[in-house]
Amino acid sequence: MTTNAGFLESATQFLQERFELAAPRYGSVYGIRQSRTGEDWEFDRATATRVFIVHISDDEGSAIEKQSVAHTRWSIEELRRRRRELSPEGIVLLVTGYVEGWIPDGPITLH
Structure with a gap:
């Protein structure tokens, strides 16, 4: 992120820029992970992380998968x-709750 963005x-x-998604469609819920100095998170400094859910079409998903073998659905x-391989912690619950409809709209704190 740039300053003031x-x-x-x-x-x-x-x-x-990265995936050529002209008008990303965001989900109604997003995750927030806020750390404090001294916590073992991202180089031991205070950080803020936001996790947004983006809706993409099958064509967009196929195009992204073709860009690299590292991209998969x-x-x-x-x-x-594979929840232990993903970060920040809590991302699987966020996505699952959003897809299944049991997480309310708005920000959700990730621990």
């Missing part, structure tokens, strides 16, 4: 199985 604006710019079951 917002999280959503920076995410939109990244998606446009996972089912909810695969996300749950």
Whole structure:
């Protein structure tokens, strides 16, 4: 992120530049991870992380997968199985709750 840039604006710019998503469609819930100095998180300094859910079409997903073997689509079951490999902690619960509809709209704190 650049100085004075917002999280959503920076995410939109990244998606446009990296994945050529002209108008990203964000989900109604997002995750927040705030750390404090002294916590073992991202180089031992205070950080803020936002996790946005973006809706993409099948065509957009296929185009992203073709960019690199590192890009793949996972089912909810695969996300749950690999939850220890993903960060920030809590991301699988955020996505699962959003897809299944049991997390309310707005910010959700990730621990």
